[in-house]
Amino acid sequence: MITLKDGITPKPLDKLYDKGVSFLEAELIFRRQIYTLCDQNIGEEIFFTGFKSLWPDLYCNFDINNKALAYLTDTILNELARQRIIQDISREFFPRRDSPYFSDSSKTFIPICPVYKILPHLELFSPRKDIM
Amino acid sequence: MEFDLDGSIRKNIVLKKQIILIADDDSMSRDFIKTVFERYFSKYVIETYNTGEAVEQRFGDKGFDGVKFVVLDEVMDPGLRGLELIKKYSSLARSSGCKMILYTGEGKELGERAIREGAFAYISKPISLNKLEGIIKTALVEEKTSQQ
Numbered sequence: 001m002i003t004l005k006d007g008i009t010p011k012p013l014d015k016l017y018d019k020g021v022s023f024l025e026a027e028l029i030f031r032r033q034i035y036t037l038c039d040q041n042i043g044e045e046i047f048f049t050g051f052k053s054l055w056p057d058l059y060c061n062f063d064i065n066n067k068a069l070a071y072l073t074d075t076i077l078n079e080l081a082r083q084r085i086i087q088d089i090s091r092e093f094f095p096r097r098d099s100p101y102f103s104d105s106s107k108t109f110i111p112i113c114p115v116y117k118i119l120p121h122l123e124l125f126s127p128r129k130d131i132m
Numbered sequence: 133m134e135f136d137l138d139g140s141i142r143k144n145i146v147l148k149k150q151i152i153l154i155a156d157d158d159s160m161s162r163d164f165i166k167t168v169f170e171r172y173f174s175k176y177v178i179e180t181y182n183t184g185e186a187v188e189q190r191f192g193d194k195g196f197d198g199v200k201f202v203v204l205d206e207v208m209d210p211g212l213r214g215l216e217l218i219k220k221y222s223s224l225a226r227s228s229g230c231k232m233i234l235y236t237g238e239g240k241e242l243g244e245r246a247i248r249e250g251a252f253a254y255i256s257k258p259i260s261l262n263k264l265e266g267i268i269k270t271a272l273v274e275e276k277t278s279q280q
Binding site: 037041044045046047048049054092093094114115 | 158163164237257258
């Protein structure tokens with residue numbers, strides 16, 4: 001079981017476990033979706049909303065907690081920002097908001113910086129290189 | 133009719149208010165879409181709504197007069213979805229010169245359904261600024277062509 005930022009541990013969800021897949025495996029697929037998105041959109045500016053749409057299709061009924069998914073996305077995006085693969089340009093779009101940025105759709109405060117420029121980088125994920 | 137000091141007739145043109153409606157239950161998404169549209173349509177009035185019902189009420193109260201774009205998120209909790217609004221209002225919108233745009237995280241299939249139902253365009257989430265700007269530019273070109 002993975003523990004996300006701030007000690008949040010997603011609940012083990014029956015639907016996912018019924019398929020014999022762990023949260024970690026689903027997370028890996030999710031990460032690859034983000035990596036592929038970065039690889040395919042170099043130079044573009046992306047508003048990282050709709051995290052659920054990147055969650056693997058196979059698990060679309062898997063009711064992942066919005067907050068857990070936002071934290072996971074935030075973790076992945078922060079990693080990529082630290083590696084200078086993406087650059088936070090949220091300030092241009094949300095000048096009236098204080099940093100860190102918050103989403104209020106779930107009535108809880110979730111720190112996310114959703115607009116990123118994808119910087120030139122070496123391919124993060126190639127299915128051909130995938131040995132898993 | 134008004135006259136200038138030199139006696140020439142000044143055309144009494146009343147500039148009609150141009151409006152863009154944006155509907156999303158997430159304020160950040162609304163802000164993002166609004167900022168992008170403001171770059172291209174700085175003189176337009178941008179109205180924002182957080183439910184499909186509020187948009188429907190707005191259509192009922194004021195119709196589509198002056199509305200140039202309606203930009204809808206597919207999922208607005210609770211209630212009416214973007215696609216449902218497109219189904220119900222796209223022909224009325226089109227006849228008023230209004231373009232409806234849907235953004236969705238539910239895949240290409242749903243976006244293409246929106247086009248069949250009369251949407252001008254759709255965009256998939258996560259939203260690429262380039263793609264959104266591409267849609268706006270296409271709309272501007274189309275409008276210019278239709279005016280000629």
